[in-house]
Amino acid sequence: MSRPTSRLLYLLSLLQMRRDWPGSVLAERLDVTPRTVRRDVERLREMGYRITAMKGPDGGYRLDAGAELPPMLFDDEQAVALVVALRAASASGIGIDEPAARALASIRHVLPTRLRHRVDTIDVSTIPATGSSPPPAVDPEVLVAVSAATHRREVLRFAYASDTADRPARRVEPHHVVTASGRWYLLAWDLNEDDWRIYRLDRMAPRTPTGPQFAPRDVPGSNPGTYVAARFKGSGHADQWPCVGEATLALPPEQVIPFAGDGVVTAVGHDKCRLRAGSWSWTALATWFGRFDAEITDVAPEELAHAFTTLADRFRRARALHRAE
Incomplete structure (x- = not known):
């Protein structure tokens, strides 16, 4: 690597790989003398990189963060x-x-x-999830403020979109920022409710100053992403639906799979399939099966079968009321 420009780029890539480099190791990697390494380091400093020379028997160099963004090197x-x-x-x-x-x-x-x-050739188009509108964009400054309080373990004060004008700012211990399906959430311990709460960042307006530092609590289940996903499903701690059932649909598998979500589809002949799925309640799950507009048989467990009966009675009453009008 005799060309100065190529050698300089290689030196920069080495410094970006790890925190400390002994001078002799850099010289060996670059196949130059330690004196040449010192000259190349000076050239990088002139370009805006903050490189600290370390003292010691062998000496060395460290690439530090600077006040301005210098030229970057990417493979x-x-x-x-x-x-x-x-x-x-x-x-x-x-x-x-x-x-x-x-x-x-x-x-x-x-x-x-x-x-x-x-x-x-990379052209990316994004669409919202089926049946939903695009989530409101989160202000980058809100993300930075919430993330900073989370990182520093400082009590966060904020107003929430659903709050009345006379409500005091909420006070929480922010633990983790979680993103799912284009939405951003804060998992926090609410100091007023004395319980875990999940807040949408697009509805938050952080207040300054932040509060005192706090000792982090253990998130139920240890994994914040799993815990948030579980709460969205109406479960306690495990990322799974509290109500899971199955039934046979009079439809070929290929017509069910695109709309099955996280359900499991098993072929039963060429014109039927077995669908196993979950939801937050048995009636919600029965309604979900009904969306396929097909005959439903072999329902299990009994709770799901009872939910179909409940819905059938409810729909019959709705029909009767409509006729009476």
Whole structure:
């Protein structure tokens, strides 16, 4: 690696890989003398990189964070990953579409031709989940404020969209920020309710200053993502539906699979299938099976069969009331 420019880029990539590098090891990696390493380090400093020289028998160097963003170095895989992430920014639920577009333009401008051709073929379109509207975008400043309080373990004060004007700011111990299906949530211990609560970031307005530091509590089940998913399903701690049942549908599997969600479809001949699914209640699960508009047989367990009876009676009463009108 005799060319100065190539050697400089390689030196920078080495410094980005780990925190501390002995000078002799860098010289060996670059196949140069320690004196040349010192000169190359000075050149990187002139470009804006903060590189600290470490004292000791062998000496060494450390790449530190600087006050300004210096030129960055990415390999091919990193460059492609950045482009994919930036193109999909609109699906993140954070209001960064315009900054992401500017960052993408900046990166594309400096890409070598071979990479530019590759990333130009990446075209990402996002659509909301079936039957739902796009989630409201989260203000990036809200995400930063909530994440900062979570990282520093400081009590967070905020107003919530459903609060009345005269309600005092809520006080919580923020534990984890969780994202799912384009929405962003805060899992926190509510100091007023003395219980775990989940808040949507797009409905939060953080207040300053934050409160005192707190000792983190153990999240039920230890995994915050699993706990939040479980709460969304109406379960206590495990990421599973509290009500799970199955039935045979008079439809071929290929007509059921696209709409089965997290249900499990098993073929029963060419014109029937067995569907196992879950929901937060038995009546909700029975209604979900009914959405396939097909004959339903062999229902299990008994709770699900009873829910079909409950719905049938409810629908008959609704029909009778309609005729009476």
